[in-house]
Amino acid sequence: MRLALLGVRGSTPAPGPAFVRFGGHTSCLAVLDERGVPTLVLDAGTGLRGLTGLLDGAPFQGSIVLTHLHWDHLQGLPFSPALDRPDARVDLHLPGEHPAEPLERFMSPPLFPIGPSGLRGSWRILSTASGEIEGYDVRVAEITHKGGVTHGIRVSRGGVSFAYLPDHSPQLGSAAAEELAADVDLLLHDGQFLAGEQGIADAYGHATIPDALAFAERCRARRLVLTHHAPGRVDDDLDVLAKELSGVAELAREGDELIV
Numbered sequence: 001m002r003l004a005l006l007g008v009r010g011s012t013p014a015p016g017p018a019f020v021r022f023g024g025h026t027s028c029l030a031v032l033d034e035r036g037v038p039t040l041v042l043d044a045g046t047g048l049r050g051l052t053g054l055l056d057g058a059p060f061q062g063s064i065v066l067t068h069l070h071w072d073h074l075q076g077l078p079f080s081p082a083l084d085r086p087d088a089r090v091d092l093h094l095p096g097e098h099p100a101e102p103l104e105r106f107m108s109p110p111l112f113p114i115g116p117s118g119l120r121g122s123w124r125i126l127s128t129a130s131g132e133i134e135g136y137d138v139r140v141a142e143i144t145h146k147g148g149v150t151h152g153i154r155v156s157r158g159g160v161s162f163a164y165l166p167d168h169s170p171q172l173g174s175a176a177a178e179e180l181a182a183d184v185d186l187l188l189h190d191g192q193f194l195a196g197e198q199g200i201a202d203a204y205g206h207a208t209i210p211d212a213l214a215f216a217e218r219c220r221a222r223r224l225v226l227t228h229h230a231p232g233r234v235d236d237d238l239d240v241l242a243k244e245l246s247g248v249a250e251l252a253r254e255g256d257e258l259i260v
């Protein structure tokens with residue numbers, strides 16, 4: 001599988017010259033099929049706008065699966081030209097039993113000019129369930145975070161698998177997440193906070209880097225890529241971190257492609 005990292009920032013976008021090497025867009029990951037076409041997308045942060053470039057002028061026709069509905073995982077949804085066009089086909093998978101309801105709150109005046117039904121194309125809003133999505137075996141499990149239901153996502157195809165847990169606090173309990181991510185070839189995990197920031201990580205339901213390393217070891221993940229970088233963590237800080245973690249974990253960079 002080929003994964004295109006379209007947004008690796010947490011909480012809020014981070015534009016500006018100090019953020020060009022790792023990128024400032026919030027959470028979004030596209031899975032490319034054998035033709036190089038993105039048909040499965042995980043999360044719809046502002047990085048979702050990058051989907052248009054991957055599609056080379058074609059409409060998006062596939063599924064978007066959201067880990068959860070926090071702004072940094074949703075805000076790109078109404079702003080991606082590849083989705084908002086008459087020939088687009090979008091199956092939007094959201095956690096929770098009544099998935100359309102929070103989306104309609106998020107996208108409604110005076111918070112936003114149009115509702116979800118104002119987006120062009122053929123849209124379906126679905127409650128995420130484990131099963132086959134766009135030819136991939138997709139499994140989800142509720143994991144520990146704060147502020148609503150959050151899913152971890154595992155995607156498998158052709159004997160390889162990766163797990164995507166951009167917002168996760170292993171400190172608050174990690175049994176379901178460990179089972180979901182067991183023996184994955186690649187784990188993309190929350191690495192928003194440093195060891196000295198454990199208090200704030202716990203308060204917001206996120207991981208410190210040591211939390212993420214320990215979790216990856218418990219899962220026996222073969223490769224660990226840390227994502228959801230703090231919005232204030234400039235490129236120079238992330239370069240230092242990447243060097244310190246060399247041989248143990250990598251840091252996600254917007255624009256990178258990962259092969260699983």
Ligand SMILES: [Zn+2]
Pocket residue numbers: 010011027070072073166167228
């Ligand atoms: Zn987030």
Ligand SMILES: [Zn+2]
Pocket residue numbers: 068070145167
């Ligand atoms: Zn979150």
